[in-house]
Amino acid sequence: MSRRKPAKVPPDFLTNEDLIIDFVASQELDEAGRIVTVSKPALMTYVYHLAKRRVELQMFLAESQVSPVKRYYREAIRFLFMVQSTRDQAGAAPRPLTGDRLVSLLSGGRYFFGGEDRKIVDAALGDIKKDAREMRRKCCGVAHIRSALLTRAFGLYVPLVWANAKRIVSELLPLRKVISWFMGHK
Amino acid sequence: MRVYTTGMKLPSQTEYELLVVLAPRELPGRTVAQRYEEQTGRGIAYGTLYTTLRRMTEAGWIKARDDEDEDGRVRHFKVTGLGDRAITEGRKTFSALATLGLSPRRAG
Numbered sequence: 001m002s003r004r005k006p007a008k009v010p011p012d013f014l015t016n017e018d019l020i021i022d023f024v025a026s027q028e029l030d031e032a033g034r035i036v037t038v039s040k041p042a043l044m045t046y047v048y049h050l051a052k053r054r055v056e057l058q059m060f061l062a063e064s065q066v067s068p069v070k071r072y073y074r075e076a077i078r079f080l081f082m083v084q085s086t087r088d089q090a091g092a093a094p095r096p097l098t099g100d101r102l103v104s105l106l107s108g109g110r111y112f113f114g115g116e117d118r119k120i121v122d123a124a125l126g127d128i129k130k131d132a133r134e135m136r137r138k139c140c141g142v143a144h145i146r147s148a149l150l151t152r153a154f155g156l157y158v159p160l161v162w163a164n165a166k167r168i169v170s171e172l173l174p175l176r177k178v179i180s181w182f183m184g185h186k
Numbered sequence: 187m188r189v190y191t192t193g194m195k196l197p198s199q200t201e202y203e204l205l206v207v208l209a210p211r212e213l214p215g216r217t218v219a220q221r222y223e224e225q226t227g228r229g230i231a232y233g234t235l236y237t238t239l240r241r242m243t244e245a246g247w248i249k250a251r252d253d254e255d256e257d258g259r260v261r262h263f264k265v266t267g268l269g270d271r272a273i274t275e276g277r278k279t280f281s282a283l284a285t286l287g288l289s290p291r292r293a294g
Contacts (some may be wrong), residue, residue, distance in 0.1 A: 116240065119252070119259065124232035126257035127216040155231025163237045 099132040099145045106153040117160055124156045194275060200230075201242055202276040205269055208248060212264040215239070239263055247272050 066074075103125065110121040128149060135145045172178060197205060207213070207221045215236060223229050239261075242248045247269035253260045265273075 119261075120233075120236040120240065122259040123215055123252075123261040124236055126255070126259055127219070127232055129257040130216055152232060156233040159231060159233030159237055 099136070099142075099149050100129075102146055102149050103129055103132060106149070109153070109157055113160065117164070120160065121156065128152050128156070194271070195245065196279055197242075197247070197272050197276045200234075200238055201247070202273070202280070204235075204238060204242065205247060205265060205273050205276070208263055208265045209270075209273060212251075212262050214253075214260050214262050218263060236261075242269075245272075 106128070107121075107125050110118055110125070113121055131152060132145060132149055135148060140148075203222060203226055204218065207218055207225060213221070215232070218239070219230055219232065219235050222235075239248065239250070243250050243263075245268075246266060249264045249266055251262045251264070253262060
């Protein structure tokens with residue numbers, strides 16, 4: 001029957017007594033050595049540190065109770081899980097949330113349009129989101145998805161701006177009408 | 187041979203292609219873009235697509251209907267009776283243009 005050695009507490013480990021001494025030293029005391037005032041935050045901080053140290057001590061003791069063979073197997077299993085998860089990430093797993101932030105950033109352009117144009121932008125942004133989801137399902141690369149989304153956003157905003165510019169120019173082109181408007185004639 | 191058969195406004199090439207894509211049934215904008223690319227071999231940007239479809243809606247060739255899904259607004263388009271007439275007139279005009287200047291034998 002093997003006899004297990006008692007766990008060694010690290011030298012920098014503060015015991016409950018140390019904490020109590022520190023806490024009392026930080027407070028205002030009367031002549032009899034009693035604490036005069038205890039502020040609530042100070043008390044909460046003290047309780048928090050006490051609980052934290054206790055948990056750390058329990059974890060340290062629990063870890064020291066595990067036999068080296070068991071610890072070796074546990075680490076090996078953990079390593080295998082780590083390798084497997086790395087393979088999953090590098091393989092054909094779909095990439096979540098790629099490009100969603102970009103789409104939400106690009107959707108900010110809708111505020112430059114109004115009325116029917118804004119409705120068109122909303123509909124097209126929904127289509128772009130669907131495109132992004134489809135590309136993620138096909139496991140396209142992040143750079144590919146981003147460049148495709150940027151191209152689509154460019155292809156959305158530029159024709160709208162161009163159509164509006166054309167409309168403004170076509171309204172202004174009959175100079176006679178503009179001059180009449182300036183002169184106040186109808 | 188007369189090229190322009192009636193006095194109605196004729197669709198442009200892109201408008202005609204979009205009308206043909208939309209002719210069988212009502213479709214959302216994204217599906218219209220995909221079918222357009224499949225049938226013509228040319229991609230179309232969403233801005234161009236929606237502005238053209240808006241122009242066609244104003245001409246009365248198609249009807250637009252707004253809907254909602256998890257990604258936001260979806261706009262469905264459907265060809266109207268006037269749109270069907272525009273397809274017929276466009277088909278006649280483009281066929282006449284394709285054979286314009288050819289002898290009847292070469293025109294087939």
